Amino acid sequence: MMPPDAMFEYDVYEQRCPTRLVLDRLADKWVVLLLGRLGSGPRRFNQLRREVQGVSQKVLSQTLKKLERDGLVERRAFPTVPVTVEYELTPLGRTLAVPLAALADWAETHIESVLAAQQQYDAAGTGSP
Numbered sequence: 001m002m003p004p005d006a007m008f009e010y011d012v013y014e015q016r017c018p019t020r021l022v023l024d025r026l027a028d029k030w031v032v033l034l035l036g037r038l039g040s041g042p043r044r045f046n047q048l049r050r051e052v053q054g055v056s057q058k059v060l061s062q063t064l065k066k067l068e069r070d071g072l073v074e075r076r077a078f079p080t081v082p083v084t085v086e087y088e089l090t091p092l093g094r095t096l097a098v099p100l101a102a103l104a105d106w107a108e109t110h111i112e113s114v115l116a117a118q119q120q121y122d123a124a125g126t127g128s129p
Contacts (some may be wrong), residue, residue, distance in 0.1 A: 025070060026096075030055055030063045035089065035103055038073065039097040042088040070098065 012019045025031055033052045037043060043051070049060055063085055067073035072093035078084040089097070 022070075025066065028063070029057060031067065032100055032103065034060075034063060034067065035072065035093060035096055036100050038087060038089045038093070039101065042076075042086045044084065044086050046088065067093070 011017050011122060012125045023073070033055070034048060037048060037051050045060070045064075048064075049055065049057060052060070055063075064073060064075070068075050071090055074088050074090050076086045076088065078086070
């Protein structure tokens with residue numbers, strides 16, 4: 001295994017390139033939404049659960065653990081009763097804030113065009129997606 005600072009040319013289009021693991025993680029809608037929320041500051045678990053509507057407690061917990069393992073999110077526990085747990089982007093995670101905000105902005109800006117294209121496609125009966 002190469003040290004993290006070793007110079008190596010990665011190619012996401014190469015089948016065995018490890019960067020595909022990162023792309024796979026970032027393709028998860030919950031990851032994008034959670035990183036987006038954490039981009040504006042630390043959040044407690046239940047606060048994230050309220051702000052990212054539709055995510056179950058189990059999926060939220062699993063996703064945060066994966067992001068922590070990937071070095072994108074830091075988990076901090078405070079010695080209170082009950083224990084308070086807070087999540088925050090790491091410096092590496094913060095490097096994703098701008099690209100993910102741009103992705104979310106694109107989705108919100110262009111959803112009407114996407115929906116119209118889907119409706120047109122479906123109406124033409126050109127086959128299944």
